[in-house]
Structure formats: structure tokens, C-alpha cells
Amino acid sequence: MKKLILLCAAVTALSGLPVSAADAPGVSARAAIVLHADTGTVLYEKNADEELLIASTTKIMTALVALERCDPDMEVTIRPEWTGIEGSSMYLKAGETYTLRELLYGMLLASGNDAATAVACTVAGSEDAFAALMNEKAAELGLTGTSFENPHGLDSPDHHSTARDLAVLAAYAMENEEFAAIVSTRSKTIHDQTYVNHNKLLWQCEGTIGVKTGYTKAAGRALVSCCEREGTRYICVTLDDPCDWADHAALYDWAFAEYTYVTAVEEDFTVELPAVCDGGGTVTVMPAEPVRALVRPEDTVALRLELPRFVFPGVLAGDRAGRVTVTVNGVPAGETTLVYREDLPLPDRHRTAV
DSSP states (O other): OOEEEEEEOOOOOOOOOOOOOTTSOOOOOSEEEEEETTTOOEEEEESTTOOBOOGGGGHHHHHHHHHHHSOTTOEEEOOGGGSSOSSSOOOOOTTOEEEHHHHHHHHHTSOOHHHHHHHHHHHHSSHHHHHHHHHHHHHHTTOTTOBOSOSSOOOOTTOBBOHHHHHHHHHHHTTSHHHHHHHTOSEEEETTEEEEOSOTHHHHSTTEEEEEEEEETTTEEEEEEEEEETTEEEEEEEESOTTHHHHHHHHHHHHHHHOEEEEEEOTTOOEEEEBOSTTOOEEEEEESSOEEEEEOTTOEEEEEEEOOSSBOSOBOTTOEEEEEEEEETTEEEEEEEEEESSOBOOOGGGSOOO
16 A cells, blocks of 8 residues: 655655556567656656657647647548548548548548548648648657658658657647547548548557557558546557557556556645744645646655745735645655645734835
């Protein structure tokens, strides 16, 4: 059972939560990672920084860029050059009109390369111009092992990413409500055509809510998924993995069994500080927001407080008093500001008359 300890000490700089994956299930993937979506904590990794082909998992970034730059209700009339693209297809026909949202459903569920082309050209005018926007977003997110040359993921000399980068991208993309709604949809009927989501984990693995499959002969099977159970959300990525469905399910079962995302500093957590004023008394401090941490049952969770020994008059409710840092096994895992819950006004004799 995890232990909670209260420590009054100076706060050290925050760093990542140390996680041992020695007991994690093995995977057949060339590269893999499991990441806690809310904190970015990595629970498991295998060759996570190797730059590899990523096939249609590319479309996560395609959809994200489109949603951040355009109204999903905008109408798009399909041009002939956007149809007949190699590989998986939404089977668009020249002259038909779709909303951008409908194209995104066809792109993310059926992995339509034609839909990805139509989205890219609608947003940026050409695939090359759109790829530049994708790379701009990748740089913004700190995806240093990622390079995009097209919006669909067909093999290209300088089109690649890493398991780690894709996990960070997916965690970010799942915060976009429109994106999350699309990738969690099992099937969608558009223009009398029903598209079924290629992500079988939506049916096979409890709690799966996205995100994208991918395959080319050169890349092998790529899979980025997101799973949430009882308020805890993980991202799993496998690249070049012939057993991706089973590997993702096993890694999720392991992660949810081993770790719990707990509230280490509750909203009602308080500390009483002695007041230096006529009549003495105390002043209450409280957290500006709760702090949560990812822990195993055997972990020791501690709270390190940085606060003054005394409070002098002249503070107001909401003023910063100090901070509290949550540590797990001695390593900082989260923090928040501590604020005064009530005023401690100056005595009347110290107030300046107006």
C-alpha cells in the first residue's frame, strides 16, 4: 500500500517519475512505448527514439493541423487530382461535395489517402505546402525525430517519426474534442457509404478510445492507440509490429494493473500557519489546484512544503504563500502553489487614512 508522508523541506527541481518496466510484457514490435497521457510519464519503451516509417499514423498530424486551422463544417468540392490515390481509399469522386469533417472521418476511420490529399490541398493549396505546416506543428510540439513529406503516410525518403514522438502527438491530439470524437467512432455513414474504423482495439480492448492504424509493406504494421479506464489514460505506440493488437492489449492490462493515477493533494488539503499579530491565532493555506501522481501500490508518496514559519499581517485571500511538491519514492512528480484561504489584515493603527 502506498504511504503518504508530509515533509517540510526545500523543493528540488521537478524531473520525470522513475518507472521500472522490468515486469512489462514483451512485444514483437521493432519500437514501442507506453505513455501516461496526463503527465507524459513513460511506463515502458523499446527503441522509442528510432526513426522509422509510420505509414497512415501520419494522418493523426494531418487531422490535427486541419482542425486547428479550418472550420470542420466548411464545404469541400472534390477535384479530379485528389481521387484515385494509391492505397486505402474513401473512394471520393470528382465534383462531389463533403464537409471537412466528413473527409476527416473517411481519412481516420477508413484511412482514405484520397481524403488526406483532399484535406491537405484544401487547407494549404498543395501537399507540399501542407507538409510544411505539419513539420511546423511537429517542431512546436518538440517532435525532434519526426519529418513529414506528405499528408497520408505513403513511403517517402524523408517521411518518418519515432514511437516517442507519436505518443506525444497522440496525447496532444486527444485533447482536441473534435479529433477525439472522430477516432473513437466505430463506424460512420457518409453519402450513403458506411466506413468502419480500422482500429480493432475499439472492439477488442476495454477502454480504447482511439487513435490510428497504419500499414505499408516497407513500414510494416504501425498502431497508435489510446485507452482510458477509471479516469486514467494511456497512449501506446508500436511500429513494425506483426502482433500489434495483442501487444497493445497486453501492455494496457499491465499498465492499469500496476499503476494508479491518484490525487496526492486534495482540494481540501490545508495547513495552519501561526499569525504574528495582536491576539495571535493562525492563518490557513490551501492548494491553488489539486495535484495528481502516477503510483504503484508499493510506492511512497510524500508532500514537500515550502512555507514561511510565520505570517505577518497584510496578506489577502488568494495571495501566494508557498508551494507543495508531490514526490514519489523521493522524486518530484508534481507541484502546485499554496495560497492563503483568508485575509490577515493590517491592524487599524497601521492603516493610512484617506
